[in-house]
Amino acid sequence: MARARLCSSCGDQGPYWGGWRTPTTSGYVTRCPPCSGAAFQPYTGHLRGVPYEQLRRRGSRAHDYLCRLCKASQASAWDHCHDHGHVRGPLCGSCNTREGKATPYYFLQLEGGALHLLECRGYKEQRTLPRRFHLDVVRAHLEQTERHGRCRRQPHARELQHTHGAHRFQLECSGWHATGNWTKDITASEVAALVRAFVDKTLAPQEGLPSPGTATGAG
Template identity: 55%
Template sequence: MIGENGLPGGLDRVEFVSARTNGRRSVSIAGTLPLRLLTHAEEKWWLPRAYYALLDQAGQVEKNLFARARICSRCGAQGPYLGGWRTPTTSGYVTMCPPCSGAEFTPYTGHLRGVAYGQMRARKLRADDYLCRVCQSSRASVWDHCHEHDPVRSPVCASCNTIEGMGTPEHLLRREEVVAHLLECGRCRSERTLPPRFHAAVAQLHLEAEARHASCPVQLHVRHQDTTQAGHVFDLHWTKKWRQEVPAVEAHELVRVFVDQVLAAEPPEARVPGPRAASDMDART
């Protein structure tokens, strides 16, 4: 509510400044705290003209930087507004479109499958020699590995590494490139499994595809509610009055079936490891 003096809640200037700066997080304008420059006159609040012009200049500089960050440094193509083409290099971040990144960095072919993560670090093999295994459009920055079994998976960029570790499991499993990356772990492949945090997501996808309630026309609204030692509990309707539990044993079997389907759809060259990993490491060190 705006008071008679033009400020929220009927505050005067002193109260307004105190309310905006004494909290745990100060509220700023364009990254600054210009409140002392405010002047109240003629029932309006005023800023100095020079300061107003400075804020305009700062906005224009930021706009120009965004525009420059969208241009591929190799071919000049224009990329997405939010800088999706930004990739790290030895001289800092640059903008490179997916085709130019593919030509600049080596695609990962799974030839290090089965190598322990500790060996990768000891041998100091560089992930940034490769293209990101997941997005295939940015330079990799780290070697991702399976936290359950330890083997290295593949080189990924910082963005994809964060998404794989913190993204919503059921959304990640809908992306073929993410599932293929998870199965770069040799033990996950041989045991036909996925990391535990994805088990409930596989059960959820199964319920979305198979669960039915007689002839009810209402579309299922499957949401993971809880995980216990016995299994995974799901709400199957937005009212939360229809719940179903998938026992842990059944969830493991669903994961095995899910992985079998993924592996069966792989091209022949992806079904077996490439050249012996030790030879590759010796050649690079």
Template identity: 60%
Template sequence: MLPRVYADMLDRWQERDRTLAEQAQICTGCQRQGGRCAWRTTTASGYVTLCPACSGEAFQAYKGHLQGVAYSSLRRTHRADDYLCCLCRESRAFIWDHCHEHGFVRGPVCSSCNTFEGKGVAFLRREGSVQHLLECRGCRKARTLPRRFHLDVVLDHLEDVERHGRCRRRPHAYRGEYAHGVHHITLYCHAHASTSKWTKVVTVAEAAGIVRAFVESTLSSASVS
């Protein structure tokens, strides 16, 4: 049994929490109702709620003018939060995304897209994500991606080309053991319960070749469109 005063305090807290959650869904520009935290964006002074239309009016679109510029040389006058996120194009950008291997700026991104970049295959499959990674002049010139994406590209490639016997279903590829420059990748077909798993061996050199072909295909598709 809780004391009545304590129970009343909990009730007031729950009501206040519900009210704040509802307010966080309303665009501060046009008062439109959005989904839960869908339009929340981080700023230097805290979070604000802006729908895509109001964000487009408040912040400028990034035109790629810093492509090839080293992240370490950015001046304070180049503020990421002056721009829309160049990935989702709906939220105010929060930071300058850059290639940690070559050091070049890729573009301004919001905190949500910056977090999603760590999702591997899921990020690579999102429209425009690979092109964004290739905004790095070093990656584009070498026809590669940052090393942390190499295995993700290989896994997606194997799911495209590997099949369990004559089965037409796309298998699932999983990260396996890595030793002495060789990836041992496990593939699994849900259609065959008894003999559903097999292993594919991919060397680092083969993985680099798969990544290069993937990048070439992406750039070719972009030039055609």
């Protein structure tokens, strides 16, 4: 297994966990981030808004690029939005798996994760995200803003049920004191508003706008 951690270009040894192996058209290759950066070009977003099927007909190769998310490995596939069909960018096998199969809550915390989803022109124009990410935006918001009485600890939130048009979340900080469980109901319109606020905040630096909630005025 030691060979699987050695960069095939420079011979540097990679980390024991989460090494440098990446799939290519000719099999797995082990290459360190600097060597990957020298061998492959960074993706610049030039295919933003292009339909994935059109890209397939062109025969454009994701393998020519660095992964758009980790920026450390050779890309292996063009990730695209399955709802609108727009190309989002080239991803390595690991990052592509994270986007498609990882818990949405953790993917949104990944650096660049939310921006990657918004490479889809459809979702960017609608100021929203794929539906499977909505409740995890709400969960993160509740954990950041809700507190049990005077307790300053950040609680853990999870959805209990969806009834009568509202999502009921249970929040817990019982690890810190005896009674730290309570519920919070979030309506569908509140979910949509929270997702839009999250998207606006994510895009604000790109669009040269102040983040929502930032005070502005004359100096």
